[in-house]
Amino acid sequence: MIAQQKRIAELEREVAHLKELSHTDELTALYNRRGFKEGADKFIAEVKGYLKNPLRRKDFLVKSFSLAVFDIDNFKKINDTYGHQAGDEILKLVSKIIKGKVREIDIAARWGGEEFVLGLVGSRESQAYKIADDIRKRVEETAAEWAEKKIKFTVSGGIASFAKSKAKDFYDLFEKTDKALYKAKHTGKNKIVKFSDL
Numbered sequence: 001m002i003a004q005q006k007r008i009a010e011l012e013r014e015v016a017h018l019k020e021l022s023h024t025d026e027l028t029a030l031y032n033r034r035g036f037k038e039g040a041d042k043f044i045a046e047v048k049g050y051l052k053n054p055l056r057r058k059d060f061l062v063k064s065f066s067l068a069v070f071d072i073d074n075f076k077k078i079n080d081t082y083g084h085q086a087g088d089e090i091l092k093l094v095s096k097i098i099k100g101k102v103r104e105i106d107i108a109a110r111w112g113g114e115e116f117v118l119g120l121v122g123s124r125e126s127q128a129y130k131i132a133d134d135i136r137k138r139v140e141e142t143a144a145e146w147a148e149k150k151i152k153f154t155v156s157g158g159i160a161s162f163a164k165s166k167a168k169d170f171y172d173l174f175e176k177t178d179k180a181l182y183k184a185k186h187t188g189k190n191k192i193v194k195f196s197d198l
Helices: 002-022 035-050 075-082 084-101 124-142 170-184
Strands: 065-072 109-114 117-123 141-145 149-152 154-162 193-194
Touching: 002 084, 035 075, 035 117, 035 170, 065 075, 065 084, 065 124, 065 170, 075 084, 075 149, 084 109, 084 117, 084 141, 117 124, 124 141, 124 154, 124 193, 154 170, 170 193
Parallel strands: 154 193
Antiparallel strands: 065 117, 065 154, 109 117, 141 149
16 A cells, blocks of 8 residues: 555656656756746636626736747857857856746746747736846846857847737737737847837
């Protein structure tokens, strides 16, 4: 009986570990797309409930949710100039900066390639903008060290708030945030653009 309970506990730990691996980006240790979307969907469902009936849920903690999407500027050129290992170091450095600027309740992921997404729980668009711009400034002030060289780089970002953007769901919110990122990338880079300003 005790041996069986030990084996069950062991299997439960293995399942939890496998789930963590399936939700985590190996390089940056941030969430991957799957892990991020599951977390974002939960918060968005809570915000939807609040927006439907704010009086019934007036004491509810999560009344807003904003998304930030970042893209490392000229990342292909960095990889072509310094190599993919240097690019990997920059990805790790950006993830470290993001982790240092967000709260434990917020969710962050490497979305793919050189793109990062950040779910800011309880943040309105203006608050999300400030956090995202702080991350942008921190990246701009930082240099990656590789092969005895300092590599300077920047990020561009887009911001959208679930309520203010009138998004329907996660995909709609992501699309709106991505449009703001596109504007940032195509109007000079190294900036953050709010969806409400489009």
